Amino acid sequence: VIANKALRKHGDQFVKVHVNLDERSYDILIGSDFAAVLADSVVSGSRVLLVTDSNVNAIYGDDCEAALRAADLKPFRVVVPAGETTKDLSFVAKLYDESGKAGLGRKSCIAALGGGMVGDLAGFVAASYLRGVKFLQIPTTLLAMVDSSVGGKTGINLPHGKNLAGAFYQPVRVGVNLRTLESLPEREYISGLAEVVKYGVIWDAELFGRLEANSDAVRNRDPDFMAETIARCCEIKAQVVAMDERESGVRAILNFGHTLGHALENVVGYGALSHGEAVAVGMVYAARLSVEERGLDTKECDRLIELMIKLGLPVSLERAGIDDLSWSEVRMAMSSDKKSQDSVPFLVLARELGSVVFGCEVSEEQLEAAYRAVTLKEG
Ligand SMILES: NC(=O)c1ccc[n+]([C@@H]2O[C@H](COP(=O)([O-])OP(=O)(O)OC[C@H]3O[C@@H](n4cnc5c(N)ncnc54)[C@H](O)[C@@H]3O)[C@@H](O)[C@H]2O)c1
Numbered sequence: 561v562i563a564n565k566a567l568r569k570h571g572d573q574f575v576k577v578h579v580n581l582d583e584r585s586y587d588i589l590i591g592s593d594f595a596a597v598l599a600d601s602v603v604s605g606s607r608v609l610l611v612t613d614s615n616v617n618a619i620y621g622d623d624c625e626a627a628l629r630a631a632d633l634k635p636f637r638v639v640v641p642a643g644e645t646t647k648d649l650s651f652v653a654k655l656y657d658e659s660g661k662a663g664l665g666r667k668s669c670i671a672a673l674g675g676g677m678v679g680d681l682a683g684f685v686a687a688s689y690l691r692g693v694k695f696l697q698i699p700t701t702l703l704a705m706v707d708s709s710v711g712g713k714t715g716i717n718l719p720h721g722k723n724l725a726g727a728f729y730q731p732v733r734v735g736v737n738l739r740t741l742e743s744l745p746e747r748e749y750i751s752g753l754a755e756v757v758k759y760g761v762i763w764d765a766e767l768f769g770r771l772e773a774n775s776d777a778v779r780n781r782d783p784d785f786m787a788e789t790i791a792r793c794c795e796i797k798a799q800v801v802a803m804d805e806r807e808s809g810v811r812a813i814l815n816f817g818h819t820l821g822h823a824l825e826n827v828v829g830y831g832a833l834s835h836g837e838a839v840a841v842g843m844v845y846a847a848r849l850s851v852e853e854r855g856l857d858t859k860e861c862d863r864l865i866e867l868m869i870k871l872g873l874p875v876s877l878e879r880a881g882i883d884d885l886s887w888s889e890v891r892m893a894m895s896s897d898k899k900s901q902d903s904v905p906f907l908v909l910a911r912e913l914g915s916v917v918f919g920c921e922v923s924e925e926q927l928e929a930a931y932r933a934v935t936l937k938e939g
Pocket of ligand 1: 613614615616619642643644647674675676677678680700701702703704707708709711712713714723740741742743744745748835
């Protein structure tokens with residue numbers, strides 16, 4: 561049983577992180593059971609389409625549905641196949657259909673129980689069904705807890721590429737049941753750690769230091785340590801999103817490591833490389849460019865690499881199990897990224913651990929040289 565210090569410290573059943581977005585503000589409740597984080601729900605009394613995937617449903621579907629009933633809601637469960645290919649238009653259509661069958665009205669709610677795939681898909685449906693019904697995020701992967709469930713980005717993949725159709729749509733609540741982490745496959749857990757490390761680099765050098773000092777606790781999913789860490793990551797994301805909800809400026813810092821990361825995911829194909837693994841290699845790439853372009857101390861770049869190795873994250877393409885990926889292919893994928901303009905990628909680079917700059921343009925030579933550095937064979 562997770563009875564963690566963070567919760568005891570607050571003398572409560574959950575830790576609360578507020579996301580301040582005026583009339584779209586909401587709370588992230590982080591606790592150790594569904595009932596605690598879904599009780600006193602802001603959507604009390606209404607119908608809820610509970611969307612989950614086949615893996616998550618088998619472990620948590622019943623518990624979560626019971627907690628929603630206990631919170632005085634009327635859940636209708638829909639189970640979609642697990643896996644990224646479900647995040648597409650055909651399942652949007654299926655969920656519209658299920659929303660109709662469940663009789664959802666404007667005051668009803670769609671809840672996403674699962675990882676980022678379910679969250680993005682169900683969120684997109686919630687944003688568009690009846691021009692918007694309430695949306696409840698119940699994340700069950702580390703990535704979803706610290707990243708995708710917070711901040712309101714929803715969307716689906718199109719045949720042309722990933723996340724090409726979407727909407728900014730904030731949930732009314734994020735309910736994190738930390739115990740769901742216990743069943744998360746190791747590769748998924750480690751993948752989520754890339755985003756955790758990212759928050760240390762972009763915002764909080766102290767968090768970075770705590771991860772270094774407690775890497776075993778992190779690897780072992782120590783409930784106390786992870787509860788505090790997840791809460792801190794949510795706080796950082798909440799602060800960044802509150803400053804720039806629609807990514808017209810500072811929110812771009814959340815993309816540290818993602819320029820190369822997205823390109824690798826695109827070229828290698830989703831599945832061979834998880835999002836977190838691609839971002840981990842992308843962070844090393846960005847850190848190497850930061851040394852050249854923004855005066856990041858090489859010792860800090862090395863600390864990042866060492867921490868990621870300790871956490872089991874890949875720091876080169878070779879360590880990610882990827883062989884021979886030509887720079888021209890990767891560069892082309894960078895050009896077609898949503899965040900590039902006229903084929904020029906704008907990068908997030910670090911001045912020091914805990915402080916980054918966004919919108920950095922880098923010469924073609926530097927872009928390629930840093931790529932060589934992450935593809936070097938280690939012998
Ligand atoms: N909206 C955003 O801001 C944002 C940010 C980052 C990523 N994303 C999106 O998130 C998606 C990736 O999310 P993800 O990494 O959570 O993957 P995912 O949702 O596909 O989940 C990964 C796997 O873990 C399983 N799973 C989930 N929770 C589990 C649990 N507690 N125990 C056992 N198995 C469990 C799932 O069934 C799945 O097989 C991508 O589609 C990506 O585009 C969105």
